[in-house]
Amino acid sequence: MSWLIQPRLVNSPFDDPGLYIDFRYGHRALLFDLGDLAPLSSRELMRISHVFVSHTHIDHFAGFDRLLRVCLHRPGPLHLIGPPGFIDRVDHKLQGFTWNLVNEHSIDFQLHVAEFDEPRLTRAAVFSARHVFRREGVAVADLPDGVVLAEDDFRIEAVALDHGIPCLAFGFRETTRVNVRSDALRELGLPSGQWLNEAKAMVRAGVEDAGIDIPEIGKVDFRTIKDRLFFVGPGQSLAYVTDTAISLQNERKILFLARNADHLFIEAVFAERDRALAEEAHHLTAHEAGRLAHEAHVARLTVFHHSARYLTEGDALRTEAMQAFQSA
Ligand SMILES: [Zn+2]
Ligand SMILES: [Zn+2]
Structure with a gap:
């Protein structure tokens, strides 16, 4: 059976988190998180219609500049969805540049930015090149609870996890x-x-x-x-979960988001033997990542966001996660 989308991590598991979702048809892509985007070509960046940002720690947001630079030359909207406070962050990024060369005759490029304050999108703004990236408030899309994008073929679900700050996790669900x-x-x-x-x-x-x-x-x-x-068959589904503390409340939300997914992409920052470090930094251990994948009954697991402290241990974190995933 043919697939609707093809997902892949932007970087190696020891580098910045990020998931690129390429559509099989229609020259379109989605992006989860905006860390280092160096491995993506300009052509791949130009295809992105929506970016879903978990939170604005620098390893998840530093790629904003590159994406903006490439997309500036493309007419039409680029949609960004992030946690509470996200519109201010984007505004500050934009105000960090000099824009005397854009005006009402520029290419009609716009950034449409929305904030998800669980369980709903609560605020939205547009920054358009022709208005020199001045912030303009706009109405929020009217979507069901827990949904940040709904189209004919698929929807994107979101939950807010506790990472010391709210951090969004996202699910892609093809309708049918x-x-x-x-x-x-x-x-x-x-x-x-x-x-x-x-x-x-x-x-x-x-x-x-x-x-x-x-x-x-x-x-x-x-x-x-x-x-x-x-x-007619069940649609494709995947979940992207990163930067989350080990807690029962987070677990409940992750299990809901990733339920029966074809593919779960989830962080595995620390080894279980360093659980105290994971708890201090509000991150998951590899064992916890694998256990969550097992309990959510996902078909396939990919782990990422490994701490550099395990660089010399090869794929030890992946192995730890896979053992927990495959154990009965
Ligand atoms: Zn991170
Ligand atoms: Zn973080």
């Missing part, structure tokens, strides 16, 4: 996966093309009793082709 059976397409003598996307949207919306216009064929009763032509 609808695939075309190419053999059935041939047998029915139907052309491929844009009409299939409209038809997939109709399947997702549960439309039964309607006609659909097919190029070269004409209007067809949707019911006569729907079941033969489409395969």
Whole structure:
């Protein structure tokens, strides 16, 4: 079955956290966290429509400048979602530069920034190049609790974890996966093309009793082709969890966010033998990361955000996490 998105860590597990989510179609990407973005090409950065920032510790936010610099030359909005206080942080970043060369004739690039104060988006602002990046308040998107982005194909869920400060964790949930059976397409003598996307949207919306216009064929009763032509399955899901203290409240939220996910990306900063350090720094141990993955019943686990103190131990943290993940 074909996938909707392809996720990958931006950096090695010992470097800055960050997850790049590439869409299979549509020249689009999402980004979780804004640390060092050096491994991403300008072309990959230009594809990003939304960035979800867990918190603004420097290893999660220092890449803002590079992303801004690349996207300045692209018309349209770049969406940023972060924790309470995030709009001020973005404003301060923007005010750190001189903008005498942008004006109302500049490329119409805008930053749309929103804050998630669990359980909802509570504030939003726009900074546009044509208005010299002056902050302008705008209405907040009306979304259900725990959701920071909802589109036809997927939604992004968020929870606020305790990391000494609020730190957001995010989940990607494809709504329903609808695939075309190419053999059935041939047998029915139907052309491929844009009409299939409209038809997939109709399947997702549960439309039964309607006609659909097919190029070269004409209007067809949707019911006569729907079941033969489409395969409907559970959507793809993943979760991104970083910078979180070991606590029961955090655990409950992580287990909800990552429930039955296809892939969990989660921090493993310290070894279990250094649990006291993890507690002091409000981070997880590798063992805790693996245990959470096990309890959330995820299919696949990737750990990252390793402390440099384990650099000489190779993938010891990954091994510790995997042991806890695979234990019954
Ligand atoms: Zn961090
Ligand atoms: Zn942090």
